[in-house]
Amino acid sequence: xxLAELPSMDVASRASALRSGFEEAGIDALLVTRLPNxxxxxxxxxxxxxxxxxxxxxxxxxxxxxxxxxxxxLGAAGIEARVEIGVTQAxxxxxxxxxxxxxxxxxxxxxxxxxxxxxxxxxxxxTNAELVPTLQLVEQRRLVKEAAEVARIAAACxxxxxxxxxxxxxxxxxxxxxxxxxxxxxxxxxRGASGVSFDPIVASGPNGAKPHxxxxxxxxxxxxxxxxxxxxxxxGYCSDMTRTVSVGDPGASGSRLYDVVRAAQQxxxxxxxxxxxxxxxxxxxxxxxxxxxxxxxxxxxxxxxVGLEIHEAxxxxxxxxxxxxxxxxxxxxxxxxxxxxxxxRIEDTVVVLxxxxxxxCQPLTAFPKxxxx
Amino acid sequence: xxLAELPSMDVASRASALRSGFEEAGIDALLVTRLPNxxxxxxxxxxxxxxxxxxxxxxxxxxxxxxxxxxxxLGAAGIEARVEIGVTQAxxxxxxxxxxxxxxxxxxxxxxxxxxxxxxxxxxxxTNAELVPTLQLVEQRRLVKEAAEVARIAAACxxxxxxxxxxxxxxxxxxxxxxxxxxxxxxxxxRGASGVSFDPIVASGPNGAKPHxxxxxxxxxxxxxxxxxxxxxxxGYCSDMTRTVSVGDPGASGSRLYDVVRAAQQxxxxxxxxxxxxxxxxxxxxxxxxxxxxxxxxxxxxxxxVGLEIHEAxxxxxxxxxxxxxxxxxxxxxxxxxxxxxxxRIEDTVVVLxxxxxxxCQPLTAFPKxxxx
Numbered sequence: 139x140x141l142a143e144l145p146s147m148d149v150a151s152r153a154s155a156l157r158s159g160f161e162e163a164g165i166d167a168l169l170v171t172r173l174p175n176x177x178x179x180x181x182x183x184x185x186x187x188x189x190x191x192x193x194x195x196x197x198x199x200x201x202x203x204x205x206x207x208x209x210x211x212l213g214a215a216g217i218e219a220r221v222e223i224g225v226t227q228a229x230x231x232x233x234x235x236x237x238x239x240x241x242x243x244x245x246x247x248x249x250x251x252x253x254x255x256x257x258x259x260x261x262x263x264x265t266n267a268e269l270v271p272t273l274q275l276v277e278q279r280r281l282v283k284e285a286a287e288v289a290r291i292a293a294a295c296x297x298x299x300x301x302x303x304x305x306x307x308x309x310x311x312x313x314x315x316x317x318x319x320x321x322x323x324x325x326x327x328x329r330g331a332s333g334v335s336f337d338p339i340v341a342s343g344p345n346g347a348k349p350h351x352x353x354x355x356x357x358x359x360x361x362x363x364x365x366x367x368x369x370x371x372x373x374g375y376c377s378d379m380t381r382t383v384s385v386g387d388p389g390a391s392g393s394r395l396y397d398v399v400r401a402a403q404q405x406x407x408x409x410x411x412x413x414x415x416x417x418x419x420x421x422x423x424x425x426x427x428x429x430x431x432x433x434x435x436x437x438x439x440x441x442x443x444v445g446l447e448i449h450e451a452x453x454x455x456x457x458x459x460x461x462x463x464x465x466x467x468x469x470x471x472x473x474x475x476x477x478x479x480x481x482x483r484i485e486d487t488v489v490v491l492x493x494x495x496x497x498x499c500q501p502l503t504a505f506p507k508x509x510x511x
Numbered sequence: 512x513x514l515a516e517l518p519s520m521d522v523a524s525r526a527s528a529l530r531s532g533f534e535e536a537g538i539d540a541l542l543v544t545r546l547p548n549x550x551x552x553x554x555x556x557x558x559x560x561x562x563x564x565x566x567x568x569x570x571x572x573x574x575x576x577x578x579x580x581x582x583x584x585l586g587a588a589g590i591e592a593r594v595e596i597g598v599t600q601a602x603x604x605x606x607x608x609x610x611x612x613x614x615x616x617x618x619x620x621x622x623x624x625x626x627x628x629x630x631x632x633x634x635x636x637x638t639n640a641e642l643v644p645t646l647q648l649v650e651q652r653r654l655v656k657e658a659a660e661v662a663r664i665a666a667a668c669x670x671x672x673x674x675x676x677x678x679x680x681x682x683x684x685x686x687x688x689x690x691x692x693x694x695x696x697x698x699x700x701x702r703g704a705s706g707v708s709f710d711p712i713v714a715s716g717p718n719g720a721k722p723h724x725x726x727x728x729x730x731x732x733x734x735x736x737x738x739x740x741x742x743x744x745x746x747g748y749c750s751d752m753t754r755t756v757s758v759g760d761p762g763a764s765g766s767r768l769y770d771v772v773r774a775a776q777q778x779x780x781x782x783x784x785x786x787x788x789x790x791x792x793x794x795x796x797x798x799x800x801x802x803x804x805x806x807x808x809x810x811x812x813x814x815x816x817v818g819l820e821i822h823e824a825x826x827x828x829x830x831x832x833x834x835x836x837x838x839x840x841x842x843x844x845x846x847x848x849x850x851x852x853x854x855x856r857i858e859d860t861v862v863v864l865x866x867x868x869x870x871x872c873q874p875l876t877a878f879p880k881x882x883x884x
C-alpha cells in the first residue's frame with residue numbers, strides 16, 4: 139500500500155461516540171484541551187486549539203494563526219463545528235464562555251490542563267459551571283484503533299523497516315552515532331514520513347547502558363552492542379522499533395545478553411492477546427530476564443500504546459491495570475543495561491488481533507532480529 | 512567561535528539564586544517539574560525528572576532509564592544533589608515524600624503540573640504540606656541570559672544563517688516545500704546543531720497565508736512569496752529566524768506587502784531596548800502595519816523570548832506586561848497574511864544590550880533581507 143492509498147478515517151463520528159460516556163463521567167460537556175485528543179476528534183493538526191464537546195454542538199476555538207487551517211482541516215474531516223477564532227486570550231475566553239453558558243457540569247481533562255489553567259478556568263472563565271476532572275475519556279476511545287488508524291501505524295512501521303534496511307549495511311564503515319541517527323531520519327522522510335516520532339536513539343558500546351541516550355559523535359566500533367530505537371510519523375500516527383546489532387562478533391557476554399532479551403521479547407509477544415492483562419505481558423518478559431539473573435538490569439516497563447502519540451495508553455507495565463483489547467497497538471520492548479558495558483533492547487510495535495485468531499497479535503515492525511551484521 | 516569553544520555555563524549557582532525568591536513567593540521549597548527548568552537548574556537533559564529545591568539541599572528524582580545519565584550530567588554541571596532513582600511511580604513518590612517531610616509550604620509550578628498531578632500530590636504525595644501554586648519562578652531567572660547562554664543562542668543563529676545561505680541558491684530550481692524544509696534541517700545538523708528548534712515552516716504562494724503552515728509537496732514557483740521560518744538547537748538553546756523571499760519579481764502587491772513588513776520589523780527592532788515595555792515593541796511594529804491599512808492581516812503577536820525553549824518569557828505582545836531587560840533574548844517577527852494570496856513574515860532573534868549602548872539590541876540572526884532572489 140502506498141501512502142496515497144491510505145484508507146480514509148471516520149473522524150466525524152468520534153465526538154458522538156465520546157458523548158455516550160458523558161453520563162457515566164458525570165458531565166454535560168467536555169472541554170478537550172490535549173492536542174492529540176483535539177486532533178482525534180477534529181482532524182486539526184495545529185499547535186493550539188480547544189474543542190468544546192457540548193450536548194448538541196461542537197465549538198472549536200483557536201487563534202488567528204490557524205484561522206484558515208482550522209477551516210480547511212475540520213471541513214476536510216466533515217466535522218460540523220462552530221469555529222471561533224480568538225486572536226487574543228480574552229477573545230478565546232469570551233467565545234468559550236458563550237458556548238458553555240448553559241452547561242452545569244463541565245468536564246476538564248485533568249491530564250490536559252495545567253493547575254494554572256484550571257485555576258483560571260474556575261475563577262474567570264467558567265464561574266457558573268462545576269468543573270469536573272476527567273481522566274482518559276478521549277484516550278479510552280483512542281485505545282482501540284480503527285482499521286484506518288492501524289493502516290497508518292503499519293505504514294509508519296514499514297517505512298522504519300525500510301530505513302533500517304538501507305542504513306544497516308553502512309554500519310561496518312564506522313559512522314558516528316549522530317550520522318546514523320540522521321540517516322535513519324532521512325530515509326524515513328524520503329519515504330513519505332512527515333517526521334520522526336521521537337529523536338532516534340543510536341547508542342553504541344557503553345552508551346547503550348543508558349536506555350534513552352542521545353546520539354553522540356562516538357563512532358561505531360566492531361564487536362560492540364549497538365542499540366537503534368527509532369520511528370516515524372505517517373498522517374499523525376507513530377511507529378516505534380528497536381533493534382540491537384553488532385558489527386562482527388560481540389563476544390560471549392554480549393551474545394548472552396542478547397539471547398536473554400530476545401527470548402524475553404518473544405515471550406512478551408506471545409503473551410499479547412485480547413483479554414490479557416497488560417501486567418501479565420510485562421510479567422512474561424520480566425520472568426525470562428529474571429530467570430537469567432538480570433532482573434535488576436531491566437529498568438523500565440515492557441511497553442506502551444502507540445498511535446497519535448508515541449507513548450499513549452495502555453501502559454504495558456507491572457503496575458498497569460489495563461487489559462488488552464483487539465485493535466490496541468502496543469510495543470513489546472524488554473531491555474537490559476549494564477553500566478560501562480552496554481545495553482540490549484529489542485522492540486516491536488504490534489496490533490492486538492480479535493479473539494479467535496491463532497496468534498494473539500500481529501507485529502507491524504518486521505525488520506529481522508539478527509544480532510551480528 | 513566553533514561549537515567546541517562554547518564557554519562553560521555556571522549551572523551550579525542557579526539553584527541558590529532561585530532560593531532567594533522563595534520568601535517573596537511564600538514557599539519553603541519548590542518542586543520543579545517543568546523539564547526546561549529542571550535542565551536549567553541541573554544540566555539534566557532527559558525526558559523525565561523532578562527537582563526538589565529545598566531550603567538546604569537539592570533532591571533529584573528520575574526513573575531507571577536515566578540513572579546513569581543523571582549521575583553523569585549532574586556531576587558534569589557540578590551540582591551537589593541527592594539523586595534518587597525510582598523505577599516505579601511509587602518509588603519516586605516515596606523518595607520525594609521523604610525529602611519533603613519537614614516542609615510546610617511546598618511550591619508547585621502551576622504551569623508545570625497538570626491538574627491531575629496536583630490533585631494526586633495533594634491527596635497522596637504531600638498530605639502534610641500546603642501546596643502553593645507558583646508562576647514563572649524559574650522562568651523569571653531564565654529571562655536574563657548569562658553570556659554563555661547568549662553564546663549558545665548566537666551559535667544556533669549563526670548555523671541557521673549558514674544553512675539558508677546554502678539553501679537559498681537552490682530555490683530557483685523549483686523544489687517542493689518539504690524538500691526545502693529537509694535541506695534546511697540537514698544543513699543545520701551537519702553544522703553541529705543537535706536538531707531543529709521546531710519543524711521548519713516553508714510556505715509558498717497561498718500556503719504563506721497560514722502563519723504556521725506545514726511544508727507540503729507544493730513546488731516553489733517564480734514570482735511567489737515564500738516564507739521560511741526555522742531554527743536549530745545548540746547545547747539545548749534555540750534559534751528562530753524568518754525570511755520571506757521570491758524567486759524573481761513578486762509583482763507590485765507582493766512587493767508592497769514586503770516593504771510594509773520590513774519597515775515594521777525595522778521599527779520593532781529599533782524599539783527593543785533595556786527598560787522598554789514589551790507592549791511598546793509590539794506597538795511599534797503594529798503601528799507601521801496599521802498605517803499601511805493592513806492591521807487586520809497582522810494576526811499574531813510581535814515576538815517571544817528564546818532560550819532553552821523556542822517560546823519562553825517574555826511575550827512581545829500588545830497585552831504583555833513584561834519590560835525588557837539587558838540580556839533578554841527575544842524575536843521581532845511581524846507578519847501579514849492574505850487568504851488566497853500569501854504571506855510575509857520577517858523575524859530576527861535579538862539580544863537586549865545593557866543600557867548605555869547606542870543600539871538597544873544586537874541581532875543574532877544576520878541573513879540579508881532581500882526579497883528577490
